[in-house]
């Protein structure tokens with residue numbers, strides 16, 4: 409019985425750890441969006457993506473979707489060298505664009521598809537490595 413209760417106790421701590429970690433990621437994203445310049449239109453968004461691609465030397469195709477009702481933005485690999493970035497309208501700012509572009513050109517999306525991240529190990533890698541790395545990058549570069 410003692411072993412069972414210590415396992416339950418440990419799982420409880422792990423659960424709280426994951427919840428607190430998720431909240432920290434969310435806070436990091438919100439801080440990077442705070443005071444980040446807004447992107448005014450679809451044309452402006454497309455121009456910015458083209459400029460960034462040239463600056464980085466990224467040659468893949470990026471489809472851009474502005475989601476009028478969604479709450480979170482995402483990026484995924486649609487095809488061989490074809491990526492999709494979905495940004496919800498309320499987060500249409502430089503920080504969010506930099507965040508999603510970073511995922512794309514750093515190869516974080518290479519094991520993703522329209523249905524999300526493929527496989528549990530990739531989900532873990534995304535959650536514990538790619539996402540915090542991207543948030544730190546965005547915090548440093550959110551205003552340009």
Ligand SMILES: [Zn+2]
Pocket residue numbers: 507511539542
């Ligand atoms: Zn992300």
